Amino acid sequence: MRNIKLVLAYDGTGYAGWQRQLGQPTIQQVVEEAIARLTQAPVILHGAGRTDAGVHAQGMTANFQTDSSIPLSGLVKGLNSMLPEAIRVLDAEKVAHDFHARYNATGKVYEYAFMATEIMPPCQRLFAAQVRAPFMCDAVRLCLPMVVGTHDFSSFEASGSRDLT
Known part of the structure; x- marks a missing residue:
């Protein structure tokens, strides 16, 4: 079982925020569904935080566990080919089994223009x-x-x- 850390960027305009919500499109749900299609197994994606509806991110860290042996570069390419243009995987990295994007976050930067x-x-x-x-x-x-x-x-x-x- 591998623990994979993703770095995501997204335009949150058409989404009801990060966290899964019944009947509403969310970033977490869309990325989880793409990972599940690519790896052919359901996953739970843990984000470093939660963004509200319409909020964008330029470096959201998330992680999931998988038995898939798809190379990291293949995960990035495969996910980006499946995800809508508003969501992109910038990087994928194998991390320690006990890494958790939420609990290991060391800081967050918010920018308002x-x-x-x-x-x-x-x-x-x-x-x-x-x-x-x-x-x-x-x-x-x-x-x-x-x-x-x-x-x-x-x-x-x-x-x-x-x-x-």
């Missing part, structure tokens, strides 16, 4: 929020140090959660 404009360029709408002028850029700059850095978000987690925040 805003465009201060009256007219939003169509190609930017997926990657930035429109802020109509006048935008108080100096006031925002003064507040940024309060949100940049490492913070304890444990008050936002579900009761009994094992996540490190």
Whole structure:
């Protein structure tokens, strides 16, 4: 049994987030189904975190266990040929049996982009929020140090959660 770590990138626009949800398309579900088709065995894909509906990722780490002997390069090529264009496997790596993407995550980076404009360029709408002028850029700059850095978000987690925040 191999434990495989994947690095994923995705455009979450058409998805109800990372985590499997009944009757809604999710990143986890789509990738699990592609892995199952490729390896011919059901899998559970563990993500380093969960993104909300419409959220994109550029380096989401996930892992799954498999008896498949498909070479790692074949996994990447095979999965990318099966996945929709909005989801890509950037890398695959065999990792220790006890590796778990969620519990071994050492950090997460969140990036928020805003465009201060009256007219939003169509190609930017997926990657930035429109802020109509006048935008108080100096006031925002003064507040940024309060949100940049490492913070304890444990008050936002579900009761009994094992996540490190």
